[in-house]
Amino acid sequence: MKPVKVGLLGLGTVGTGVVRIVEGNQEDLSSQVGSPILIERIAVNNSNKPRDIEVDPAKITTDPWDVIRDPEIDVIVEVMGGIDGTKEYILEALDRGKHVVTANKDLMALHGSEILAKAQEKQCDVFYEASVAGGIPIIRTLIEGFSSDKIMKIIGIVNGTTNYILTKMSQEGASYNDVLKEAQDLGYAEADPTSDVEGLDAARKMAILGTLGFRTNVELHDVSVSGISKVSKADIAFAKRLGYEIKLLGIAERQDEEFSISVQPTLIRTSHPLASVNGVFNAVYVYGEAVGETMFYGAGAGAMPTATSIVADLVAIIKNLKLGVNGLKQKVPYKQKKLKSDEDIFYKNFLLLHVDDKAGVLAKITQVFAEYDVSLDSVVQQANANNPDAEIIIVTHNASKASMNKVLRHFKELKVIHRIKSHYRVEG
Numbered sequence: 001m002k003p004v005k006v007g008l009l010g011l012g013t014v015g016t017g018v019v020r021i022v023e024g025n026q027e028d029l030s031s032q033v034g035s036p037i038l039i040e041r042i043a044v045n046n047s048n049k050p051r052d053i054e055v056d057p058a059k060i061t062t063d064p065w066d067v068i069r070d071p072e073i074d075v076i077v078e079v080m081g082g083i084d085g086t087k088e089y090i091l092e093a094l095d096r097g098k099h100v101v102t103a104n105k106d107l108m109a110l111h112g113s114e115i116l117a118k119a120q121e122k123q124c125d126v127f128y129e130a131s132v133a134g135g136i137p138i139i140r141t142l143i144e145g146f147s148s149d150k151i152m153k154i155i156g157i158v159n160g161t162t163n164y165i166l167t168k169m170s171q172e173g174a175s176y177n178d179v180l181k182e183a184q185d186l187g188y189a190e191a192d193p194t195s196d197v198e199g200l201d202a203a204r205k206m207a208i209l210g211t212l213g214f215r216t217n218v219e220l221h222d223v224s225v226s227g228i229s230k231v232s233k234a235d236i237a238f239a240k241r242l243g244y245e246i247k248l249l250g251i252a253e254r255q256d257e258e259f260s261i262s263v264q265p266t267l268i269r270t271s272h273p274l275a276s277v278n279g280v281f282n283a284v285y286v287y288g289e290a291v292g293e294t295m296f297y298g299a300g301a302g303a304m305p306t307a308t309s310i311v312a313d314l315v316a317i318i319k320n321l322k323l324g325v326n327g328l329k330q331k332v333p334y335k336q337k338k339l340k341s342d343e344d345i346f347y348k349n350f351l352l353l354h355v356d357d358k359a360g361v362l363a364k365i366t367q368v369f370a371e372y373d374v375s376l377d378s379v380v381q382q383a384n385a386n387n388p389d390a391e392i393i394i395v396t397h398n399a400s401k402a403s404m405n406k407v408l409r410h411f412k413e414l415k416v417i418h419r420i421k422s423h424y425r426v427e428g
Contacts, residue, residue, distance in 0.1 A: 003036040004318050007067035007098075009043045009089065010080030014103060014130075016053050017307030018077060022314075029311070033318040041067045043080070068093050075317055077310060078102040087111050094118045094126070099326060101313040103130035103306055109204035113217050116332045123327030125320055127313035132205045133158055133282040135305030136298040137312070142212040142286070143329075149288035151213040155427070156250040158205040160280035160300045161189045161196040162228050166246055166265075167278040170236050176229065188280055198227030199248060199263040206250035209284070210261045214254055216335040223250075224262040231265050235422050238352060238393055239267050242378070245275040249427065260340040262425075267350050269428040342402035348377065348426035349396040349404055353411070354419040357383065357390035361416045365392065368414065372406045374399040389418050395426060 006022070008015055022029065022037055030036050042055060043064040064080070067073060068089055076093045080086060083106055090100050090107070091114075100119070102108065108115070108128050119126040129139045133156070142151070157163050161183055168179040180197070183189035195201045203223040210218035228248050239246050244267035252261040268275050273295050277283040282300025287293055299305035320326045355361050362381060369376060380393040396404070411417050 001030075001035040003038045004033070004074050004321065005038050005040040005072050006075045006077055006314065007041045007043075007070060007073040008039055009064050009067060009076065009078045009086075011042050011044045011051065011055070012079065013303040014306050014310070015042075015079045016051065017303035018079065018310050019053055019055065021304075021307050021311045025311075029315060032315055034322055035318075037314070037318065040073055041070055043067045064089050068096070068098075073098060074321070075099045075101065075314060077314065078104060079310065081106070083107050083110060087115070090115055090126075091118055094122045094124050097122060097124060099125040099317045099321070100127070101130075101310055101317065102126070102128050103310055104128070105131040105201070105204045105208065109207045109220050112208065112211065113333060120327060120332055125317045125326045125329075127316060128208075129313050130306045130309035132208050133284060133296075134298070134300040134302060135308050136282060136284065136296050136300065137309065138209070138284045138296050139212060140312075140316075141296065142209065146213075146286070146288055146291070149290045151286060151288055152255075153253040153285075153287040154206075154209050154213050154250070155252075155274060155285040156202070156206060156209060157247055157274060157277050157281075157283050158209075158250055158300065159196055159199075159202040159248060160282060161193065162199075162202070162248040163277065163282070164188050164280045165197070166228060166231065166236075166248065169231070169233060170240070170245060171278075173233060173237075175233055176231060197229050199225045200227075202248060202250050202263045206252055206261055206263055209250070210252040210259065211333055213252060213286070214259050214335065215333055216259070216337045217333040218252075218261060218337070222261060222337075222339060224260075224264070226262075226264040228265050230422075232422070235352065235424070239350070242267070242350075242393070242395065243270055244268060244350075244426070245270055246424065247274060247277075249274070251425075251427065255340070255344075257335070258338045258340045258344065260345045265424050267424050267426045272428040275428075342405065343400050345401040346398045347401075348398055349394075350422070350424045350426050351392075351394045351396075351420065352422040353392045353394070353417055354387065354389040354421055355392055356416045356418070357388070361390070362392065364414065364416055365394075365411075368407055368410050369396070371410070372403045374403050374407055391421075
């Protein structure tokens with residue numbers, strides 16, 4: 001049984017997890033694939049850095065090209081991150097006939113179509129399960145489990161940092177800034193949390209899921225993005241009163257062959273399964289035309305959950321290698337991209353307005369909604385002891401994004417409205 005030799009790019013927390021699983025589960029893994037799996041070469045930034053795992057120094061290099069160009073290496077596992085340089089490593093590996101496993105969501109969101117096309121050309125596998133939702137096997141599920149179905153909608157909580165923040169705000173009444181600081185102290189948020197809290201990380205993951213679910217090339221700029229940094233305790237409290245939780249949701253949906261994808265804070269009914277996904281956990285809800293509703297839940301990050309997905313991809317590649325079918329299952333988008341216009345994107349809306357506290361204001365506001373053909377589901381007006389303005393909470397029926405944009409522009413010109421405090425999508 002000739003061993004399969006693996007080159008590892010990166011030995012951080014996830015890379016260390018990969019080594020632990022491969023070496024610790026060698027007997028089980030070998031029995032699955034019919035041969036030993038050896039991590040032959042490892043590229044690191046600093047060969048003198050203290051590590052939590054013992055590795056043969058002869059396997060270590062500080063030059064990734066040493067790993068890529070090693071003729072003994074069968075599979076490259078990339079967990080170093082980065083985009084431009086990493087893309088070149090992967091394309092060169094494919095040119096040399098090596099298969100690739102990557103956890104790099106940024107790379108796959110931006111350059112996935114090019115990488116997958118190269119893999120198909122070279123009859124190599126590129127698997128990237130760990131790039132979305134950590135230990136949840138959602139990518140393989142979309143490719144294989146839904147291969148006979150037509151996916152109509154994907155809703156994802158795919159960023160643990162933002163879900164942790166919103167959960168703490170909801171359950172403890174804490175402020176956004178206080179919870180963000182706590183998340184940073186616990187290591188759930190980076191020192192610069194912009195990518196997470198402004199929705200960019202989730203957008204990259206939704207671009208990947210949309211590409212797989214709709215079989216078309218979804219690019220990052222196709223995703224409409226809004227983050228959670230403006231979500232307040234008051235917003236969450238008002239949502240709760242109406243029977244909703246606020247979550248940062250990625251929403252990809254299609255009708256006929258047109259689709260839309262967004263990432264935004266969204267009110268979701270407390271009865272919906274996604275409303276009870278708390279803390280750093282992730283979940284992806286998928287609606288298939290035939291199967292109906294399904295949901296996948298689990299750890300969205302962390303060394304061992306992510307490493308588990310990586311090693312599962314490694315096992316799948318080696319099985320294909322034994323069968324001689326590498327590259328034959330590679331899914332390259334084949335459908336023409338047709339994005340919905342704002343006139344064709346419909347959803348319910350939540351608005352919190354600060355307005356003049358006097359008679360006739362509500363009539364002027366409802367007149368604006370009527371002018372742009374937006375009907376209302378509920379309207380609540382109340383005084384606020386801490387605010388001289390009256391507060392009006394409105395939930396609309398389904399309305400087009402274009403119509404709501406017109407309403408919001410008109411509101412900014414309406415003197416009786418002092419401030420559009422909050423505006424969120426409502427789902428479920």
